[in-house]
Amino acid sequence: MDHTAVAERFIAERFPRATIAVIAGSTARGDRTATSDIDLLLIGEGLFDGSAQSEASTHAFGGEIFEVFAYTPEGFREWAERGIQGHRPVIVHMLVDGIAIREDDRLDELRAHWSAVLAEGPRLSTAEALHRRYVITDVLDDYRDATDALELRVLSSVLFERTAELMLLTAGRWIGAGKWLPRRLRALSADRAEALSGPFIAGDHAAFAERVEDELRRAGGRVQAGHVR
CATH class of the missing domain: 3.30.460.10 (Beta Polymerase, domain 2)
Known part of the structure; x- marks a missing residue:
């Protein structure tokens, strides 16, 4: 046609x-x-x-x-x-x-x-960057504590999305929704995308949590006490 x-x-x-x-x-x-x-x-x-x-x-x-x-x-x-x-x-x-x-x-x-x-590229303010790291820190702690299978699945999806967005934004790259998020992540770094997505897809919760923690550290580390939102 x-x-x-x-x-x-x-x-x-x-x-x-x-x-x-x-x-x-x-x-x-x-x-x-x-x-x-x-x-x-x-x-x-x-x-x-x-x-x-x-x-x-x-x-x-x-x-x-x-x-x-x-x-x-x-x-x-x-x-x-x-x-x-x-x-x-x-x-x-x-x-x-x-x-x-x-x-x-x-x-x-x-x-x-x-x-x-x-x-x-996108302009990520200091306040937004801190808040994004705060959200990932909070969800990551919930994920590590979770024992319910459905909760784990939902929390892992949230963590993947939020972490991928943080990776892109801190590198000055635009984010995407749906299929465009992994596509943009792979365009940023195939190796980092695989390191995050591999355990996520495999359901290896401990390894996935560690990869999220790695990317959180790369972006400046955990944010908890003292954060104002």
Whole structure:
């Protein structure tokens, strides 16, 4: 299937006032699977009726599922800045890394600006870094004390996610959700990713706790008494 052609038809029918349209995700990268949808970023001054500035919606069209992220220029700037502040700029990556199939004279300027922002990496404040280390310290102690199988499974998942995020952020790397967290972690360091994920996957609780402790020390160590949040 020509996914660009079906996307163009979808935009013409459902979002005809979009002046920028970018295909992102697995369709843009060329690594679609049987269940892949088409991620589509749309920007346009007159994209919505009324005062709306953004919409995230899912559509069925032409035998495909479209995940649409649609914004006015002001709405895109607002949500892009939120993503930057949260260290997970999904729509910024869509804009910069995706394939443009509809563009106006602002696209190059937008891509240049947000590419520079991405290149700077996330800014982790001292207060946030301390709080992230505090959370990991607290959950790690609970994990080491846990005996219930379900509690262990839940706590290990929380620890993996929080530790991976800390590893990325202290290295000046953007974080990700779902499948993107391990992908970004492996891009940071395949060896450190394997050291953390190996015992996590194997259910080796003692070894996993030690790997978390190692990464906590690398980031500055445990945080408990005296922490104000």
